[in-house]
Amino acid sequence: MDKQPFAASVSVIVPAMNEAENLPHVFATLPDWIDEVILVDGNSTDDTVAVARESRPGLRVVTQTRRGKGNALIEGFQAAQGDIIVMIDADGSTNGREIRSFVATLVNGADFAKGSRYAPGGGSDDLSPIRSLGNRILTGLTNLLYGTRYTDLCYGYIAFWTRHLDALDLDCDGFEIETLMNVRAAQAGLVIREVPSHERSRIHGESNLNALRDGWRVLRTILRERGRGRSVTAQAQVALAK
Ligand SMILES: Nc1nc2c(ncn2[C@@H]2O[C@H](COP(=O)(O)OP(=O)(O)O)[C@@H](O)[C@H]2O)c(=O)[nH]1
Numbered sequence: 001m002d003k004q005p006f007a008a009s010v011s012v013i014v015p016a017m018n019e020a021e022n023l024p025h026v027f028a029t030l031p032d033w034i035d036e037v038i039l040v041d042g043n044s045t046d047d048t049v050a051v052a053r054e055s056r057p058g059l060r061v062v063t064q065t066r067r068g069k070g071n072a073l074i075e076g077f078q079a080a081q082g083d084i085i086v087m088i089d090a091d092g093s094t095n096g097r098e099i100r101s102f103v104a105t106l107v108n109g110a111d112f113a114k115g116s117r118y119a120p121g122g123g124s125d126d127l128s129p130i131r132s133l134g135n136r137i138l139t140g141l142t143n144l145l146y147g148t149r150y151t152d153l154c155y156g157y158i159a160f161w162t163r164h165l166d167a168l169d170l171d172c173d174g175f176e177i178e179t180l181m182n183v184r185a186a187q188a189g190l191v192i193r194e195v196p197s198h199e200r201s202r203i204h205g206e207s208n209l210n211a212l213r214d215g216w217r218v219l220r221t222i223l224r225e226r227g228r229g230r231s232v233t234a235q236a237q238v239a240l241a242k
């Protein structure tokens with residue numbers, strides 16, 4: 001077993017809904033030195049949980065209480081015991097071997113390390129033209145409204161220090177989770193760095209994402225969070241004026 005190269009413990013959170021065929025491949029890419037792996041099961045109807053337990057001894061399993069990837073991740077984050085949380089997908093598209101560069105980015109001073117398929121060295125075998133276009137537009141809108149310089153808004157490979165969970169204050173159910181995390185990380189003033197990442201194709205099965213429905217949820221999140229930022233500022237001003 002490799003020696004843990006960092007002076008911080010690492011929890012990997014894997015949301016999974018019917019990913020039995022993919023999970024053994026995903027777990028095979030995880031470095032030996034990961035301290036904790038938490039599978040958040042979305043009430044799978046295949047043998048996701050049994051296969052996962054078999055291929056990853058010591059696996060922790062959380063069964064989500066609501067529906068959606070966002071709810072799954074939030075419940076997984078709450079269960080995490082490591083200093084650092086890394087979220088990856090269960091379909092083989094995010095490569096566990098990249099975890100090292102995410103953790104290194106955090107240990108070297110970032111609060112929040114987000115994967116980017118568009119950063120130099122990144123890429124994707126999985127993005128359809130329509131999703132790529134939508135993601136670029138939503139990324140541009142976010143940068144305009146929040147003063148961020150993101151190159152890739154809707155990507156599920158993110159790592160952060162667990163101590164920032166309160167600042168992120170996450171509350172959503174669906175695929176808009178990454179957007180919510182990216183916007184709230186910026187609003188909370190966290191030090192954010194992008195990490196180049198190469199997304200591979202899902203190995204088996206089909207995506208649960210619907211570009212129109214979920215793109216719309218992302219757009220609503222981007223617009224709504226501005227209001228939240230303002231109301232927080234307004235509340236702060238009211239408090240100051242008292
Ligand atoms: N627990 C749980 N996992 C989910 C849910 N929806 C999607 N996922 C997982 O989230 C990850 C990304 O989902 P996927 O369908 O591949 O969407 P895409 O990568 O955006 O095309 C995969 O690991 C899915 O199994 C859900 O409702 N619950």
Ligand SMILES: [Mg+2]
Pocket residue numbers: 089091093202207
């Ligand atoms: Mg996928």
